[in-house]
Amino acid sequence: xxxxxxxxxxxxFSLNINGTRIVVDPFFAGNNPSAKTxxxxxxxxxxxxxxxxGDHIAxxxxxxxxxxxTVIANFEICNWIGAKGHEKVHAMNTGGGYNFPFxxxxxxxxxxxxxxxDGSYGGDPGGYLVTAVDKTIYIAGDTALFSDMALIGRxxxxxxxxxxxxxxxxxxxxxxxxxxxxxxxxVVPGHYNxxxxxxxxxxxxxxxxxQETAVTPLILAVDEPYLL
Numbered sequence: 653x654x655x656x657x658x659x660x661x662x663x664x665f666s667l668n669i670n671g672t673r674i675v676v677d678p679f680f681a682g683n684n685p686s687a688k689t690x691x692x693x694x695x696x697x698x699x700x701x702x703x704x705x706g707d708h709i710a711x712x713x714x715x716x717x718x719x720x721x722t723v724i725a726n727f728e729i730c731n732w733i734g735a736k737g738h739e740k741v742h743a744m745n746t747g748g749g750y751n752f753p754f755x756x757x758x759x760x761x762x763x764x765x766x767x768x769x770d771g772s773y774g775g776d777p778g779g780y781l782v783t784a785v786d787k788t789i790y791i792a793g794d795t796a797l798f799s800d801m802a803l804i805g806r807x808x809x810x811x812x813x814x815x816x817x818x819x820x821x822x823x824x825x826x827x828x829x830x831x832x833x834x835x836x837x838x839v840v841p842g843h844y845n846x847x848x849x850x851x852x853x854x855x856x857x858x859x860x861x862x863q864e865t866a867v868t869p870l871i872l873a874v875d876e877p878y879l880l
Contacts, residue, residue, distance in 0.1 A: 653785050655880045657811065659872035661686030663708060663794065663843040665813060666694075668877070669784045672754040674698045676780075676791055676813075677708035678715045686846045688875050691715050698752065700782075701725035702793030703766035704732070704774025707846070713738060724757060728775030732768055746778055755784025760804050762795035764821070781807055787880055789813070790834065794843060797826040801833035809836035811880060812867075815843035816857055817850030824857040831865045838868045 656668045662684050667674040673695050680691040684707070691711040696719045699712055709729075713736050716723050722740045723733050730741035744750060749758035758781040766774035779793040781804065790804060790812045812834050815821035821843050822830065831839060839861060844852050858869035872878055 655785050655787055655789075656877040657789075657840070657872070657880055658877045659840070659842065659874060660684070660689060661874050662846045663702075663815065665791070665840075665842065666696075667782065667789070669754040672697050674700060674754065674782075675715065675721070676700045677702055677793075678711040679707055679709070680711050683707075683710040684846070686874065692718070695719060696721040698754070699723045699725075700757070700780055700791065701729055702762065702779060702791065703764060703777035704729055704768040705766065705794070706769045708794070709769065716740065724752075724780075726759070726766075726775040726778060728773055729766075729768070732772060732774070744778075746776055749781075755782060757782055758807075760790070760792075761798070761800065762793045763798050764794040764796070779804075781809075783807070787811070789880075790836065792830075794821045797822045797830050799833065801830050805834040805836070809834055811838045811840060811870075812836035813840045813842055816841040816854070817844035817846075817852055819849040821850075824852055824860065827857070828860055828864055831861065831867045836867055838870050840870050840872060 665676040675696045681687040727743040730743040744759045760779040762777040764777040766777040768774045861869040
């Protein structure tokens with residue numbers, strides 16, 4: 653009974669929950685300048701899609717087609733993926749939850765935008781609470797700080813994956829404030845240092861987390877699994 657978490661660069665993560673492989677926002681080498689692994693080398697049983705921007709969905713269809721993975725996303729993104737010939741989708745919407753074979757997934761709000769790469773409407777952006785093996789993981793997706801994170805935190809979060817790169821999402825300062833609402837045991841940064849507009853000193857951010865909260869920061873190296 654185990655969960656491992658891997659960062660693949662930018663905002664792409666994967667979870668291995670008792671052997672079930674879940675990829676979050678597929679954006680791999682060839683598209684993602686901070687990634688090392690090409691999408692053709694990635695295994696997936698499920699894909700969690702937070703929103704439709706290219707730096708989160710560029711490799712979703714290719715990965716889903718090759719692996720036969722079920723894509724979990726909002727209704728509009730599921731329709732878009734289905735129109736591209738991949739029909740293994742599970743549509744959700746904000747606030748809804750569903751029990752999958754690997755655990756329970758609940759879709760949470762996110763303050764962002766969500767156009768698709770071809771310019772079509774991508775529905776509302778979101779995040780996910782994943783509960784499995786007595787752990788709850790909050791994947792915030794791309795978002796600004798919002799006070800209702802306090803309600804999300806009532807789930808009892810073991811690990812929060814937050815964007816910290818600023819400019820397009822909340823930055824280091826606001827992500828630390830988010831921890832006051834969420835109260836997780838551990839926080840993992842994402843969506844930073846891929847391009848100059850989202851470059852930060854991630855070690856300085858981690859030290860700020862240590863000094864100002866009771867949360868443990870965990871900076872993951874690309875493609876190195878961490879056992880939760």
